[in-house]
Amino acid sequence: METWKEFExxxxxxxxxxxxxxxxxxxxxxxxxxxxxxIAKDLGITRGSVSINLRALKKRGYVVTDEHRMVKLSAxxxxxxxxxxxxxxxxxxxxxxxxxxSEAQAEIDSCxxxxxxxxxxxxxxxxxxxxxxxxxx
Amino acid sequence: METWKEFExxxxxxxxxxxxxxxxxxxxxxxxxxxxxxIAKDLGITRGSVSINLRALKKRGYVVTDEHRMVKLSAxxxxxxxxxxxxxxxxxxxxxxxxxxSEAQAEIDSCxxxxxxxxxxxxxxxxxxxxxxxxxx
DNA sequence: GTCAAATGTTTGGTATGTCAAACTATTTCC
DNA sequence: GGAAATAGTTTGACATACCAAACATTTGAC
Numbered sequence: 001m002e003t004w005k006e007f008e009x010x011x012x013x014x015x016x017x018x019x020x021x022x023x024x025x026x027x028x029x030x031x032x033x034x035x036x037x038x039i040a041k042d043l044g045i046t047r048g049s050v051s052i053n054l055r056a057l058k059k060r061g062y063v064v065t066d067e068h069r070m071v072k073l074s075a076x077x078x079x080x081x082x083x084x085x086x087x088x089x090x091x092x093x094x095x096x097x098x099x100x101x102s103e104a105q106a107e108i109d110s111c112x113x114x115x116x117x118x119x120x121x122x123x124x125x126x127x128x129x130x131x132x133x134x135x136x137x
Numbered sequence: 138m139e140t141w142k143e144f145e146x147x148x149x150x151x152x153x154x155x156x157x158x159x160x161x162x163x164x165x166x167x168x169x170x171x172x173x174x175x176i177a178k179d180l181g182i183t184r185g186s187v188s189i190n191l192r193a194l195k196k197r198g199y200v201v202t203d204e205h206r207m208v209k210l211s212a213x214x215x216x217x218x219x220x221x222x223x224x225x226x227x228x229x230x231x232x233x234x235x236x237x238x239s240e241a242q243a244e245i246d247s248c249x250x251x252x253x254x255x256x257x258x259x260x261x262x263x264x265x266x267x268x269x270x271x272x273x274x
Numbered sequence: 275g276t277c278a279a280a281t282g283t284t285t286g287g288t289a290t291g292t293c294a295a296a297c298t299a300t301t302t303c304c
Numbered sequence: 305g306g307a308a309a310t311a312g313t314t315t316g317a318c319a320t321a322c323c324a325a326a327c328a329t330t331t332g333a334c
Contacts, residue, residue, distance in 0.1 A: 002181045003248045007151045008292090010249070014144045015321065037281055044139045049322055051283055056320085068330095069282065099261035111140050112147070112253040121246050124236035145322090152291060174311055186292055188313055193290085205300095206312065 010116060012080060017115040018043060019053055020062060020081040023073055032078075033070040087122045088114035094125060098132065147253060149217060154252040155180060156190055157199060157218040160210055169215075170207040224259045225251035231262060235269065 012020075022042045026034035040050040054071060057063045062077035073081055092110035095101040101109070117125075149157070159179045163171035177187040191208060194200045199214035210218055229247035232238040238246070254262075 003244055004151070004155045005181065006245050007249050013320075014141070018141045035281080036283090044142065045321090046323065047282060048284075048324080053321075055283095095258060095261075099258065099265055101255075101258050101261050105255050105257045107140055108143050109253070109255050109258050112144050113250040116246070116249040116253075118242050118246050120242045121232060121236065121238050124232075124238050128236055150290075172311075173313090182291090183293065184312060185294080185314075190291070192313095 007116075012084070012115045014112070014115055015053065016057060016062075017080075017084050019050070019057060020073060020077050021085060023063060023071055024078065024081040024085075027072060032072045033066070034072070035070060039071070083119075083122075084114050087117045090122060090125055090129065091117065094129060098129075144253075149221070149252045151249070151252055152190065153194060153199075154217075154221050156187070156194060157210060157214050158222060160200060160208055161215065161218045161222075164209060169209045170203070171209070172207060176208070220256075220259075221251050224254045227259060227262055227266065228254065231266060235266075 019039065022039045023034045024032075026038050026042060036050050036054065037047050039054075040047045043050070054063060054065075057077070058065060061074055062080065064072050064074050066072070088110045091113065092106045095106035095109060096103060156176065159176045160171045161169075163175050163179060173187050173191065174184050176191075177184045180187070191200060191202075194214070195202060198211055199217065201209050201211050203209075225247045228250065229243045232243035232246060233240060
């Protein structure tokens with residue numbers, strides 16, 4: 001009867017998920033390392049906000065920093081970043097290819113729910129997509 | 138590039154959506170009217186929280202109150218409550234019947250995303266479900 | 275090596291959404 | 305009709321997540 005509170009209990013908030021994704025993408029060419037101001041620029045928020053948000057993500061073990069204040073995902077952070085990205089990609093593909101939703105709306109919807117979908121659902125969706133792949137000769 | 142901020146721009150928060158749904162369901166037998174303390178009991182939060190949250194929902198035109206402090210959805214509030222409920226129901230059915238997700242997980246996932254799904258996606262999903270109804274004789 | 279620019283942090287502010295607890299108002303019971 | 309229980313509101317607290325602006329630190333240009 002209080003299923004609705006599961007939302008608050010979610011491992012990651014939408015904001016936290018996007019901080020991790022930003023680090024992952026910005027760090028891609030630099031061995032995983034990213035800078036606070038580049039994360040801020042990428043997310044369109046201030047350096048101050050990122051600084052504070054990273055403190056919490058660091059404390060919770062999702063990111064690590066080095067002596068030059070460079071930021072990197074921990075193993076746990078990398079795992080959840082990849083999980084969220086794959087959920088988003090899978091759901092977006094489903095929306096476009098199966099339901100026929102427009103690309104723009106599919107991007108928005110998949111971005112909104114990427115961090116909320118359970119492993120069970122994302123696995124079943126992947127299985128469904130696999131079974132309904134366009135036929136090949 | 139800042140699609141991720143659409144989340145914050147969503148018409149309803151998860152909490153707001155569930156306040157509206159609670160009013161809708163509690164009021165069902167009383168001409169739509171519900172009491173603060175029953176809403177609080179239903180949601181599992183304090184009367185104080187509900188009181189404050191309703192103030193905002195009233196200001197934004199989703200609920201109305203009478204001289205006895207009874208609470209009811211406005212036409213707009215009723216519309217969004219119904220929309221959210223139907224999105225949840227449609228998505229949950231899809232998860233269970235099409236993907237084979239467990240009932241418990243489908244309930245949680247659909248509850249988390251019910252207020253985030255666009256009209257376009259929910260319409261396409263409804264259409265998909267309609268086209269894939271179990272065959273009848 | 276100095277000075278300016280860029281970067282990172284901190285502080286004080288806002289908004290949401292929760293709590294506990296104090297307070298006020300209403301209803302119910304006898 | 306008075307006392308107790310119930311209902312509603314308000315206050316002060318906390319957590320998240322943003323901003324602007326002040327501040328500190330680091331980097332880079334010369």
